[in-house]
Amino acid sequence: MRQDYQMRGRGMKTEKIDRPEQLSFSESMIYHGDALTVLRRLPDCSVQTVVTSPPYWGLRDYAIPDQLGLEGRLPQYLNALRSIFSEVRRVLKDDGIFWLNIGDGYTSGNRGWRAPDKKNPARAMSVRPETPEGLKPKDLLGLPWRLAFALQDDGWYLRADLIWNKPNAMPESVKDRPTRSHEYLFMFTKDERYYYDRTAIMEVTGNTRRNRRSVWNVNTIPFAGAHFATFPPGLVEPCILAASRPGDFVLDPFFGSGTAGLVAQRLGRKYVGIELNPAYVAIAAERLEADEKAIVRVAA
Template sequence: MPQIRLYNSDCIEAMKNIGDHTIDLIVTDPPYNLGNFMKNRDTNLSKMRDNFFGSAGWDDMEFEEWEKSMDTFFKSSARVMKKGGTMIVFMAIIKVETIIKLAQKHGFYYKTTGIWHKTNPMPRNMNLHFVNSTEAWVYFTYKTRTGTFNNDGAMFHDFVETAVTSNGERKYGKHPTQKPESLIQHFVELLSNREDWVLDPFMGSGTTGVVAKRTERNFIGVELNEIYFEIAKSRIEGENK
């Protein structure tokens, strides 16, 4: 059985418990810091969903504060990452340039920026403008220009298409930015091997942990919010029972 370690803690503090250069893959979805930006736009988000991320309290930092926190995250990630390890970071497109700059500062090699396309997005303001159906992901390797890539000779595009998270994956509780398991499994299987160590420092509701356990990877997950931590813990423990 895979080894699973979960921390209900700030990710920087929790990562101090991880040994140097022991992580093979980081797949994570940190705060995009769009709360204040979205509140000032005519999106009606708060009216359309009762768990709008902009009201959660963790997505409304001043830009300089957010940038500093992400810089610390990449510094901590560099310490725990193996040479040749891989990182996938989901991020708002308008923040990608900042993320690349910070990651490169700490030894991560920028590979590409890809897109996740949601086939069934919420039709917010569909009569006013284009419906938002995409999110970006940024692909890095650490200290090398290549890493694990289990493509078996097949061609993989930098465009991943799935439905949004199903209700079945929310049975333990809802998270406002929860990613579907099929999306995360795409990256975990392609960029790591069985018995590798996978880390998600912004675990949320635990999707990366569920996928890591299912695919026989060891997993370390960190989530600050106690409610989401308990959801993640229940989901990961319930996998394969």
């Protein structure tokens, strides 16, 4: 709410901006809005775990104003994520876990576009960021680790770096390096002590159960409702099982088509999703069979 008033004795008109009303939830919710804007209005320590995969830098153009991932410079992208995940840290319970899936990429060589791909139309881009300062054309960005170290500096505990191995990875038309078939999944916590149910995700080999290893083999899964491979349920499920109990809230601040919500729902948890793109909000709502009361538009 805004309130105009005259400064006494100076005849100067100023504007008082009140703090936006806090958002509250007791059931699963989808918030349509910018991740940082919505997160700033969520209550402290209100979700048990966070599972998310933000837009990668310079790899997709979703044609949405204020979208993340098309910043002109890499530090701008990293700083935007640090701001968002600072709010995530506040919203996460003290014994909670934050699971972050983030992919890497290569410098564009200052080429300002990328050609379409018959198998992956969303690959085409009319604008791409310039090669970051200090890197060279064809350099691997090392983005996941740049972000992980930045979040460590912000106070997060980096507890594990997990490899998401994709047995059905998309082919690449490269002949001077191996084809990439993995991404990182980082496990962060707010404290050195936290809730983690290792028995819920133990591996079974024959008659033997063992502690979960750090390489997870999970196929990518195309989704007919969008022109991209969605967050696979097989990657999300162990994160939710290990870091939450039935009835707990699972947050995904980059909800997309709602896969984290679907898995949470199936496992008896509640979800809180935040998504900027109205097309994806509609897709997620349909997949989750969410009614109108469970979808809230949050203006910037």
